[in-house]
Amino acid sequence: MYLAIELWQESGLSQVKFCSREKLSVKTFSYWLRKYRKEKAFQVKGDKKVSDTFIPVEISRGGTPTETNANSGRIDVSFSDGVQLSCPVGIDISQLKTLINF
Structure with a gap:
């Protein structure tokens, strides 16, 4: 699902239009998008987590x-x-x- 999120980000489409085009559930896509953003927010460089290092x-x-x-x-x-x-x-x-x- 992360690939779909990255494709959506590059598409410039709204979530609803992207999901309609790709035949995805908006609710499911939104769930994975929140999960994706949360995961990306905690990654800094490589495998280091925010709790392990400073954020500029x-x-x-x-x-x-x-x-x-x-x-x-x-x-x-x-x-x-x-x-x-x-x-x-x-x-x-x-x-x-x-x-x-x-």
Whole structure:
């Protein structure tokens, strides 16, 4: 099923359209996609797991003063797959973990 997920990512289609084209159950595809993303999130390099090593984090204060002021008090996370997460600095840590692991 991981091959189907990788083909879907390359296709540019929505999950529903891809599943319809490939005659796959959307529910089953979604289950495997969550499993795939969770597995990929814990892989860093080779067989090392996140719990065994550090993950590189980039902290920047770039942008114009207006952009910096507009974003102050926020945590912005950009994932390698293009997904971006923005939340207030005071977010409850358990909520943040839930969002990141989604």
